[in-house]
Amino acid sequence: MVQMTYVEAIKSAIQEEMRADDSVFMVGQDIRGAIYPHSKGLVEEFGEDRIVDTPMSEFGMFGTAFGAAMTGEYRPIVDFMFAACSFCAGETLMVQLGQQYFLHGSQTPVPMVILGACGTGKRLANDHSYIPRAEILHRPGLKYVFPSTPADAKGLMASAIRDNNPVFFLYHYDLLMDKGEVPEGQYYIPLGETEVKREGTDITVLANGLMYKHAMEVAEKLEGEINVEVLDPRSFEPFDLDTLLASLEKTNHLVIVDEDHARCGFAAEVMAQVFEKGFDLLDAPIERVCIENMPIPGGYMEPTVVPTPEKVEAAIRRVLA
Amino acid sequence: MVQMTYVEAIKSAIQEEMRADDSVFMVGQDIRGAIYPHSKGLVEEFGEDRIVDTPMSEFGMFGTAFGAAMTGEYRPIVDFMFAACSFCAGETLMVQLGQQYFLHGSQTPVPMVILGACGTGKRLANDHSYIPRAEILHRPGLKYVFPSTPADAKGLMASAIRDNNPVFFLYHYDLLMDKGEVPEGQYYIPLGETEVKREGTDITVLANGLMYKHAMEVAEKLEGEINVEVLDPRSFEPFDLDTLLASLEKTNHLVIVDEDHARCGFAAEVMAQVFEKGFDLLDAPIERVCIENMPIPGGYMEPTVVPTPEKVEAAIRRVLA
Amino acid sequence: MGLSKKLMTQLFTNLVRAYHFDELFARRLTRGELIGFYHPAAGHYAPGVAAGTVLEKEDYMWPHHRAHGVPHMLSKGCDIKYFLAEHTGKETGCCSGRTSWHWSYPEFGIFGMTGFIGGGFSQMVGYGWAAQKNGRKQVAMSCTGDGSFNNGRAHESMLMASNWKLPIIFLCENNGWAIHSRIEDMHPTEDIASLAPGLNIPAAIVDGQDVFACAEALQEAVKRARKGDGPTLIEAKTVRWREHDIGTPDLDGYRQRTKEELEALHDRDPLKIATQQVLETKLLTQAQIDKIHEDALAECDACEKFADESAIAEPTVEELRASVYAD
Amino acid sequence: MGLSKKLMTQLFTNLVRAYHFDELFARRLTRGELIGFYHPAAGHYAPGVAAGTVLEKEDYMWPHHRAHGVPHMLSKGCDIKYFLAEHTGKETGCCSGRTSWHWSYPEFGIFGMTGFIGGGFSQMVGYGWAAQKNGRKQVAMSCTGDGSFNNGRAHESMLMASNWKLPIIFLCENNGWAIHSRIEDMHPTEDIASLAPGLNIPAAIVDGQDVFACAEALQEAVKRARKGDGPTLIEAKTVRWREHDIGTPDLDGYRQRTKEELEALHDRDPLKIATQQVLETKLLTQAQIDKIHEDALAECDACEKFADESAIAEPTVEELRASVYAD
Ligand SMILES: Cc1ncc(C[n+]2csc(CCOP(=O)(O)OP(=O)(O)O)c2C)c(N)n1
Ligand SMILES: Cc1ncc(C[n+]2csc(CCOP(=O)(O)OP(=O)(O)O)c2C)c(N)n1
Ligand SMILES: [Mg+2]
Numbered sequence A, B: 001m002v003q004m005t006y007v008e009a010i011k012s013a014i015q016e017e018m019r020a021d022d023s024v025f026m027v028g029q030d031i032r033g034a035i036y037p038h039s040k041g042l043v044e045e046f047g048e049d050r051i052v053d054t055p056m057s058e059f060g061m062f063g064t065a066f067g068a069a070m071t072g073e074y075r076p077i078v079d080f081m082f083a084a085c086s087f088c089a090g091e092t093l094m095v096q097l098g099q100q101y102f103l104h105g106s107q108t109p110v111p112m113v114i115l116g117a118c119g120t121g122k123r124l125a126n127d128h129s130y131i132p133r134a135e136i137l138h139r140p141g142l143k144y145v146f147p148s149t150p151a152d153a154k155g156l157m158a159s160a161i162r163d164n165n166p167v168f169f170l171y172h173y174d175l176l177m178d179k180g181e182v183p184e185g186q187y188y189i190p191l192g193e194t195e196v197k198r199e200g201t202d203i204t205v206l207a208n209g210l211m212y213k214h215a216m217e218v219a220e221k222l223e224g225e226i227n228v229e230v231l232d233p234r235s236f237e238p239f240d241l242d243t244l245l246a247s248l249e250k251t252n253h254l255v256i257v258d259e260d261h262a263r264c265g266f267a268a269e270v271m272a273q274v275f276e277k278g279f280d281l282l283d284a285p286i287e288r289v290c291i292e293n294m295p296i297p298g299g300y301m302e303p304t305v306v307p308t309p310e311k312v313e314a315a316i317r318r319v320l321a
Numbered sequence C, D: 001m002g003l004s005k006k007l008m009t010q011l012f013t014n015l016v017r018a019y020h021f022d023e024l025f026a027r028r029l030t031r032g033e034l035i036g037f038y039h040p041a042a043g044h045y046a047p048g049v050a051a052g053t054v055l056e057k058e059d060y061m062w063p064h065h066r067a068h069g070v071p072h073m074l075s076k077g078c079d080i081k082y083f084l085a086e087h088t089g090k091e092t093g094c095c096s097g098r099t100s101w102h103w104s105y106p107e108f109g110i111f112g113m114t115g116f117i118g119g120g121f122s123q124m125v126g127y128g129w130a131a132q133k134n135g136r137k138q139v140a141m142s143c144t145g146d147g148s149f150n151n152g153r154a155h156e157s158m159l160m161a162s163n164w165k166l167p168i169i170f171l172c173e174n175n176g177w178a179i180h181s182r183i184e185d186m187h188p189t190e191d192i193a194s195l196a197p198g199l200n201i202p203a204a205i206v207d208g209q210d211v212f213a214c215a216e217a218l219q220e221a222v223k224r225a226r227k228g229d230g231p232t233l234i235e236a237k238t239v240r241w242r243e244h245d246i247g248t249p250d251l252d253g254y255r256q257r258t259k260e261e262l263e264a265l266h267d268r269d270p271l272k273i274a275t276q277q278v279l280e281t282k283l284l285t286q287a288q289i290d291k292i293h294e295d296a297l298a299e300c301d302a303c304e305k306f307a308d309e310s311a312i313a314e315p316t317v318e319e320l321r322a323s324v325y326a327d
C-alpha cells in the first residue's frame, strides 16, 4: 500500500497498463501538457506516439480511438477533458459505440476507455459541471465506472483498460486531491461489484463519488443515533444489485444519492430494480437525493440544486421517520 | 370531426399553424420532396422559404432552427427524418438546447419543435428503429410528446408548435397509416395531460404509441376476464402523474409498457415517482415491459427483444397473480 | 494506362459482378425477398469496384451505402453470400442476422457500418492511425457519397488525416444527388475536391463511369499512402439512374426527375464503356466477356441459394443477452 | 483608410477599454474576486474590438471566449457591469447569476454562450437565416478562435452560409494557439482562410494587432453581408502573451513557452500600434488619449462598484424550478 491522491491513482493505473501493454495509447486535447492533471508526465514516459494530442475535432478524436480499437491491435483511452464534451461526438458515441459489437454479430470487440472529468463545485455551470451518467447507462453496450477513492480510481481504471468493451471512466474534479491507501503494482477492481464502504444496521445509503463523501460525512455525524450503512456501486454498468439487496435485508431502508438529474436517472433505475426484486425488503419508501431537474447553475446557487450533506441527512430522517 | 390518418393529422397541425403564423417554418433534409410523408405537399403550399431543405449537415441544420428561434422572430420545426439522427447534432441538442433559456437568466425563449420518426417494425436495426426518449427526458429543459392516435398527433403537434420551449415531437412509423377521428381546424392538446384511453378496474396499463395499441389489443382480449384500464401519457415531459395515481386508487396494480430500453428509462422514472407518491396505492410490485437492454437488432429477432402484446399480457397476469 | 492486365481483368470482372448483384438485390427488394430497403447502384458501380479492387485483403475499408457496399466488398474479396444472408435475416448472415443490412467482414478490414451518414469518417481516422502505427503498410479506404462531404465529420477526418499524414484514401463517389437534393443546391462549389487544398490534401477528379480511370487514380493514392505520404481525396463523378432507394419517388427537390435527364445519364454506362475498352485493347474477347457474365450470374445464383437455404436467425433472448458484451 | 474619423475614435476608445477591462478581470481572478476561470486577452484585443465596433446594436453576434467576450461586447455597446456582476455571482448579473461566466445581452443580439467550443457555429446559421428573412438588413458576426475551425461545426456553418448567401461574417481570431497546441500542429495549412475557397466564400487575412486594419476588413464584410452578397471569412492574426487561462501552465505542447518567443510577441502591441496611428494621423492628441484611458479606468471602477455592491444571487429552489421553462 502507498499513499496517493485520487488523480495520482488514476495516472498510476494508466502507467501500469501502458508499461504492461504496448497496445494501450491515449488520445485527447492538450493531454501532453496535462490540461487536466491525470496525464501529467505521461508523454515524457511514453512518448508522443502513445500520448496523442488532437485538434478540437471531437468526432475525429473519438474516431481515432474507436477505429483503432476495432482493428484489434489497440486499446485506446480517449480523453474528453471535461466529460460532457463527450456529447460533442454525437451519435458516434451515443449510438454507434454501444451497438458496434453486438449488432455486427459480436465479432469485433471495441476495447476502449472514455475518460472525462466532471462534477459540481467549480461553479462553472452545466457544461463543465454536469456528470454524463443516465444517458450513457441508458444506451446499451456501454460500461460505466466512477471512482470515489484513490484505491477505486486505480483499480477501476486498470480494469477499464483491460476490459474488451467501451468503458466510461469519469471522475470528479472535487476529489482530485483526496488522499488514500492504494495497492502498489497492477491492481484491478472487477467491474460490477458494489462495495460496502461502511457497515451499518439502520439504513442503507447508496452513494458514489462526491456523494459518497457526503454520505460518509452524514454517517459519521449520525453515529450513535442512526447506524448508517454506506454502499458504493463504483460500477454503474454492470451494476451489482445483489450486494444492495443483501444490505436491505439487514436495514430495510434505502436512500440513494446521485449527482445527476433525478428524472430517468440511475436512482430511478435502482428504485425500479428494488421494486422488482426486493419489494418485500423495504419498510418505507425509498428516497432519492439527486440534482434538481434543471440545468446545473453556476455561481452561488449550486448547493441549492445539488445534493448536500444536509439534504442527505434530511432524507435519511424522513425515511426512518 | 374528420377521418384522417396519423400522418395526415401531423401534417394538418403543421398546416394550420403555418397558415395562422408566418413565423413558423420547417427545416430538414429532403422535406420538400417529403422523404417521410408528414411533409408531403407543404412546399407547394408554403413555398421554399418556409419549407427548407438543407445539406446533410446536422449541426448546421439544427442550428438553423435553434438560432432562428432565439431571435424571437421564428418558431422553427427541425425535422431529423429518423429520430435518432438528432444525436448527430451532439451537444448542441443534448446539452445546449435544454439549458439555453434557464442558464441565461430565463430571458430568451427557444420556441422550436424537434421532429423525427422512429419505432420498431421496419427491422432496420438500432439506428433507424430506436426511439430517443429517456436520454431526452433526462436532460432538463426539454419537453417531449409522442402521439398514439391521429387526434393526439394533431393536438400535440399544434401545442408543440405553440409552446415557447423546445419540444420533441417524435412519432411512430408503424402508426402512420392508422385512421381516426380528428377535430377540424385548430386543435390543441395541452402538454402534460395523461389520458385515460380505456376505463377499467383491475389493473392500470400505462402505454403510448405502438405500445398503446398493444395495450388496447390485450385489454380487448382480456375483456370479461380482467378489466384493464389503459392510460396514455402522450406528453412524457411534462408528465401528469396525478391521473396515473387516480387510476391506481381504483386498480391498485400497474404495468408500464415502454418502447425504449429499460435501464434508466421512462418506466423506471414512473416507478420511482409512484414509489415516492403512491407507495400505499399498490397491492403488488409494478412490472415494466420495455426493450431489452441491448441495441435493437433488425431482421427477424425484433419481437424477441421489444414489447409484444404477448409480453404485455404475461406481465398483467403476473402482477395480478 | 498504368494498370496491369491482370488488374484490368479483375476490374472488368468485378464490374460485371457488381452489375449483376445490383440487379439481384433490386429484384429481390421489389419482390419482398430482401428485408428493409435497398439503395440501388443503378449506374453508380465503378468507383466502389475500383476502390475494392486496388486494395489488399488486410487494408481497411468503409464501403459506401450505395448498392449497400456490394461493389466495394465483392471487389475486395468478400463473399457476398454472407451479406445476402444478412439481408434476408438468416443465421448465416455476416452479422448473424442481427441487422438486415449491415456489413461486417473483419478479416477483410471491414468492421461494420451505421445508418448515420458520415459516421464512418470518424472511425476512419482510427483505421488510418492503426495502419500508420502498426508498420505493416496497410492503408484505409473511405468510400462515401457527395452528400456526406457536407457533414462536419468529413472536415475533421480529412484534417486529422492531413495533419498526421495518415494512409487514408477519401473516395468521394459523387453521383450528384443526396436523395432528392441536387449537389448544386447543397454544396457551394462545383467539385467536392475543391475542399482538399484548404486541408493540404492532394486531390484528383476522375470519370466515375470509367472503372479503369477510377482504379488508376485510386491506385496512385494507395501508393502514396503506403509510402507514408499521407491522404488523398479522389472525387469520382458518377450518376444515379434511379430513385435513391427503391420505392421512394425519384424527385428533383419536389418535382419528378425528368425523363430527358435520366436518359442523358445513360449515355455513359460504365459497363458499356468498360466492355468497349477491353475489346478495343484486346484485353478480352467477346467469348471471355460472355463467360465472365455467366460466372457472375452463377455466383449470384449460388449466393441466393445459400441465403435462401439458410435458417432464419431467431436466437433466444438469453443468447442475445449473452452477446451484448465481449468477454 | 476607409474608416471614418468617428469610427476610428470609437475603435481606439474601445481598444483602450478592452485593455483595461482585461487587466481588471485578470486581476480579480488572481485575487479570487471572480468566480471560475478567466481566459485573458493578453495581446489578443483588437479583432473583438473591431468586430463589436463595426456592428449595429441589432446585429447578431457570437463573441469569442477569449477575454470572455468583453472586447466584443463592450464595443457593441453592452454595459459590462452586468457581465462582471454575473462573473461574481450576483443577482444583477446578465444571466441572473446562474452561470458565473456566460454572457446574455438579448437586446444587443447576443443570446448566450456555451462551454463547448464550436457550439456557436451551429446557431450562427439560424441567426444568419433570421437576418436574411426578416428584411431588416441585419448581419450576424461569428467570433471564434483558430482552434474552433478544426471542428466540423465550422465546416457546416460556413457551407450552409455560403449555399444560402447568409449575411454572416466569420471572424477567425487566430492567436496561433489552442491551449498548449500550436496551430502548426493542429491545422494542416498556414492560414485558416485557406478553407474559404473550397466553400466559395471570400476571405481576407488581416493584421490582428492593428485594430483599424481589422475594422476595415470587417466593415467591408459587413457591407457585403448587408447587400445580400453572402458570408465572408476574415482571419485576424493575433497573439497570446500569457497562458490560456490564468493559472494554467503556459506550455508549447508539454514544454514551457520560451521567454524569447513571448517577448517577440510583444513587439506588436495593439495598443501601442493604435496609439501611434492616432497620434501620427493627428486623429487624437496625447491629452485626448489620456482622457480616454482615464474614462476607461473610471468605467472599470464603476463596474466593479456595481458588481461588488450587488447582492449575491441565491434564489430559492422554487424560484429556480419556476424558471426552467418559458411560459
Ligand atoms: C446523418 C444522416 N443524415 C441523413 C440521413 C438520410 N440519408 C440517407 S442517404 C442520404 C443521402 C446520401 O447522399 P450521398 O452521400 O451523396 O450518397 P448517395 O446516396 O447519393 O450515394 C441521406 C440524406 C442519414 N442516413 N444519416
Ligand atoms: C468542444 C470543446 N473542446 C475542447 C474544449 C476545451 N478548450 C477550451 S478553449 C480551447 C482552445 C481554444 O482555442 P481557440 O479556438 O484557438 O481559441 P483561443 O483560446 O486560442 O482564443 C479548448 C481546447 C472546449 N471547451 N470545448
Ligand atoms: Mg450522392
Ligand SMILES: [Mg+2]
Pocket (backbone or CB within 6 Å): D145, D146, D147, D173, D174, D175, D176, D177, D178, D179
Ligand atoms: Mg487560438
